[in-house]
Amino acid sequence: MSLQTPTSAPEALSDDELTLIDKYWRAANYLSVGQIYLLDNPLLTEPLAAEHVKPRLLGHWGTTPGLNLIYAHLNRVIRNRDASVIYVTGPGHGGPGLVANAYLEGTYTEVYSGIGEDVEGLRKLFRQFSFPGGIPSHVAAQTPGSIHEGGELGYALVHAFGAAFDNPDLVVACVIGDGEAETGPLAAGWHSNKFLNPAVDGAVLPILHLNGYKIANPTVLARIPHAELEALLRGYGYRPITVAGDDPATVHRELAAALDDAFDDIADIQHAARGGTQTDRPVWPMIVLRTPKGWTGPKEVDGKHVEGTWRAHQVPLSETHDNPAHRAQLEEWLRSYRPEELFDRGGALRPELRALAPTGQRRMSANPHANGGLLLRELDLPDFRDYAVPVEAPGASTHEATRVLGTFLRDVITRNPDRFRLMGPDETASNRLSAVFESTDKVWLSRTEPDDEGLAPDGRVMEVLSEHLCQGWLEGYLLTGRHGLFNCYEAFVHIVDSMLNQHAKWLATSRELPWRQPIASLNYLLSSHVWRQDHNGASHQDPGFIDLVANKRPEISRVYLPPDGNTLLSVADHCLRSRDYINVIVAGKQPALAYLTMDEAIAHCTRGLGIWEWASTATGEPDVVLACAGDIPTQETLAAADILRRELPDLAVRLVNVVDLMRLMPDSEHPHGLPDKEFDALFTRDKPVIFAYHGYPWLIHRLSYRRANHANLHVRGFKERGTTTTPFDMVMLNDLDRFHLVMDVIDRVDGLAGTAALLRQHMVDARLDARRYTREHGEDDPRIATWRWQSNR
């Protein structure tokens, strides 16, 4: 391995300090191996026997000694500088290491009182790891000090930056595995430094840990020439400090010096920025650490190299329960850490080692930023009613719903300059939230040019053309106790499907941990949606994110389809006040009809769904229910109702609008679910229901299949017919248009097939006419495009 002398002198560590820090590292390594292997005999006070070893060995050793090494050295820096540091563990597979360190610091026992700092506590600590009824093998929500699982790789760096924003006194140490570094989100995440403001944000210290291997292969970054790696990291805008080696003493000295160098540099950068002497984007330090995979573990097993190779990834010795030779090697390995020097006979960490850990909230495992709910301060929200658009009559005027919301968000930003951020992949203006730029700018630390608009280092809107970065930053920001909203084109939010999955798992687990405090919900505003992608067409048309969210645990999943601006305001206010949810709001940006006054909107959103009497002709039991969810489906449903009341005035039509999609589920399945009785009262038990839905039609069936009237439910929605075309042509392509909805009514209401045959033919003709007009003129027939609901009450 090529060694590079760190820029600071290696005297950062005295010989005594070196001895102690090496012991601390050995203690963490010992506890890590113990968790992976041992059921009992935690201090090896007797020879290791088969019954002391777990029958199923689950876990990952390879990354763990490196994580423990970094942890021990960060402890030293924290103590020396009274620094506030959290530890983001990219290689989450190193769960035993982070648990071990939380235990060594005493935090684990404070949080889980059943795991004491004694022999019995050690036994339980070991036994519970990757054990049924115990704790998972990864750094997870259960791990004190973590905001990051690292099971699905790629998000360590974006989580770290999210945590650092608006936390001026925090340093986020972010360990990046060289496997993870091959992922897309991580590769793009390096550029987060262009969005970190040293004047008001904290610092991120990336530590690229090159142990050389992933599961079964070498890694890309470990095998390119070191000069190429340095160029890459300098190109990303960092100053890399390299520490490399496999001799513990040398690496201890160099890593200590490197961390001092990095923390000095961070302090200088922040001092310059906060003193106003530096306004350019700084070149932040980072550390490249090259140490062997599975360092200090078995060098060879069954005649094959293990330490320093990919074979060290999971459990280097796999037959310790049944193979005495493996068991002997395990015992030798464990004893190589000399546990008797590290723990007293009662199982407590020796005081001179305990003294190496920071205390109280300075312990990385107890830093409140890593349990963000502890620090959460309510948003100071303006009264959303003040932003209401006037609605003289339902469906008589138009507005752009997201533009209305933008005025509310503008003032949310003004009132919460330290705890709310709006994320967007270069789409905030496109999604017509531009009012926010009356109160703030977009974060930008790079060079500006005269025609730039609204860029500044202290902006509250974060725009980068990466949904991964937006999502990851926001997750990190929320997990450390702040608030935010991610606005995104509806189709492209699928880019972060898997990140949503992982955040949902984290939230669901956190809710079951009494010591994890609730955090602000992850709020999505999806606009530029499937029905109005005029500039783009098929690639931009996909409403399936709702389906993904509907598969998550009901405690945390919420989906809202406000039909107009006032309902959007009411929903958004509700979501911003909520905790521990994933809230998906889908709303249009194009001019669309306004239906409800603010009072009506609040009442409607509180119920989540309801009959719109003003659009219904039924006074009692209807002949047919027209249901709708989403702005465009609502518009088409109203237009269909308009045709029906004029053409078939005796038909008793009930119109039901759904804002809160989860109301369709049974109350036994979702906290928002409607009791069957109430559902039946709205949708009847036996009348046809024509449901115009924003997304893939099958979701409505999936939510309501247990309802009495399900067999009469007929859903129209997006069925993957899309292109660049006019708004009305889009709904026609998918049979969601008003004329088709009327045809659906005629086809499904008993007796209408005969009596309304002529109307049905008119509808067929109207569709043909509409298509012909559109194809001739390149725009929709104005009689359709400018249709307004005319109240008949």
Place this chain on the structure above:
Amino acid sequence: MSLQTPTSAPEALSDDELTLIDKYWRAANYLSVGQIYLLDNPLLTEPLAAEHVKPRLLGHWGTTPGLNLIYAHLNRVIRNRDASVIYVTGPGHGGPGLVANAYLEGTYTEVYSGIGEDVEGLRKLFRQFSFPGGIPSHVAAQTPGSIHEGGELGYALVHAFGAAFDNPDLVVACVIGDGEAETGPLAAGWHSNKFLNPAVDGAVLPILHLNGYKIANPTVLARIPHAELEALLRGYGYRPITVAGDDPATVHRELAAALDDAFDDIADIQHAARGGTQTDRPVWPMIVLRTPKGWTGPKEVDGKHVEGTWRAHQVPLSETHDNPAHRAQLEEWLRSYRPEELFDRGGALRPELRALAPTGQRRMSANPHANGGLLLRELDLPDFRDYAVPVEAPGASTHEATRVLGTFLRDVITRNPDRFRLMGPDETASNRLSAVFESTDKVWLSRTEPDDEGLAPDGRVMEVLSEHLCQGWLEGYLLTGRHGLFNCYEAFVHIVDSMLNQHAKWLATSRELPWRQPIASLNYLLSSHVWRQDHNGASHQDPGFIDLVANKRPEISRVYLPPDGNTLLSVADHCLRSRDYINVIVAGKQPALAYLTMDEAIAHCTRGLGIWEWASTATGEPDVVLACAGDIPTQETLAAADILRRELPDLAVRLVNVVDLMRLMPDSEHPHGLPDKEFDALFTRDKPVIFAYHGYPWLIHRLSYRRANHANLHVRGFKERGTTTTPFDMVMLNDLDRFHLVMDVIDRVDGLAGTAALLRQHMVDARLDARRYTREHGEDDPRIATWRWQSNR
């Protein structure tokens, strides 16, 4: 802008050549603006009037002149060198540019005979763009010469590399927008050069087009210091050649020289590698092109700068229909290209310009690699029956299904050394396909070390820890007429949800274009699935990809859940032979029961689902149907059937196994859908069906909600209860275990609640016992873990 002298002499272009190439560029720009704006008067033979202009202006100008510039210069290189080049358009929004070039080359008229090379053809060409019934605004499947839409950004480079693999004579020119360059997949995609073998693969020439802006913001890479950008690209392993400027003549000369330099270098690299004088990974050339956004468009509109700013992104003049000043400016803009010098009065491109384009298949718009089905050669497949595992009796022995498949894939690779690749994010061995390494290696061009295993430049397995790269490479490989399989952990395939969406759209559109030839299906093998993630736990447990695929168009979506090794072989053979589908196969890697002989497996897979008589006690109409899909659900269902036949011998149980999930849909909804009569014959019209399903239970309802017996369908599946625990504990956590399935039968078969109350209590007790055993011992009760089906026939 900082200019850098290219390494080649600027004399690459003579003055005459410069004049001509500039004219060609003007022609492409003219046709691009024409498409965005004009309905009629295509050659401006009369003054531009309102009726000549489209009422709705949809499209993107900003990126287009740069795309056209690069295209014209690549044409020159192709002619000079008789090179085979395809053009991957990262900024797909520049659709009009690529359509314009295909038209200028004559390809467009060849493919779309209605669009002639005359005035009427020009009129139609302009009118159809972004017009109802016309073509989309993006580079799409409809665009000759494209394998890439670029609507959802991030995948240009991985598509380009996928196209280059195993195409030694092809150069893939890949234009990357600086917006796209901010995405994760693109940022990681640069490292694809570590997997490109100059001896047998073609070349990729990345052209990073820095026009400085995305929709409403500057871009990261355009605003970092040029030295930092160079370091970044060198760090990625490239030699950047920069061309920058806003004076056309200068840029023409420099770009021509830069392309000559790059193509010379590519030829040298390939010569050295193919002559055996160079075995290290080469440093490939690439081009950085800095030119203004919306170059040659309006400099100012309504007093604001447009050319060279973000305001040029879409349509620089937005009111050309109604605002005479805008219309006059449009006319001035169009006339600035001097169309009368470019086209004759009949509308044909002047011959001296036409002569600049390559001819025949050398035209990038007609290169057969961009219509891969033209080049598709069948896979030479061994007889999958030869890999069958012996099955003496159903459920009596175990094997690892994916390990069995590995032997088949090993020989597929051997027989198809030039047209099949296996992709995996470092999981091929973990997914137990290791037999493939008996016949091939993993592609690796970087340094190796002694403990590395199975790495070589000419490997057929591609492993990188990025699902995005695996998916993108495979898409590019398939779209250019080859075959492959992506093996992936089930949970993490969600990382590429959005890429799946886009590929699905591409396939669905391609199938409707008669000139696009069918390509090999996109095949997924998802293993290390939700039920057996022993080492990892919750973050690795997610079966929702199936739900995503089920929302795609039925013509292209296929999902298979083979229950054992022989069925997996049969399904895999079928998928590898298929065309234009997305095939998802979910199969376990852990030892699991074998049920069917190969003959039985073939018969079962051909039907897609069926009654397993040997596991059923019903001979005629059953009292209850036990249905199952997936290996673990099948195992638990059989174990439940085992309990029932012993404990309730008079209960008529029918066991139905489902391999092809889409069989559950009505035949009116999916080509694989089962007619109602056949469905009813299997699942009855009125008996309880207890369905044990691999994934989220609601999907089964969504597929079968129209069936007569749907109200009696009771589905068990994954309900987001996961952690690191034993196999049986996992199914118990989700109520999918054998004991719970028996309880479900008792609860739902009329009369059993009373007569089988004791059995039900036994089942409750058995679950408690199982949990207790597992939590005490850390492994499952061996009576459960080693359960085998005992034939009673």
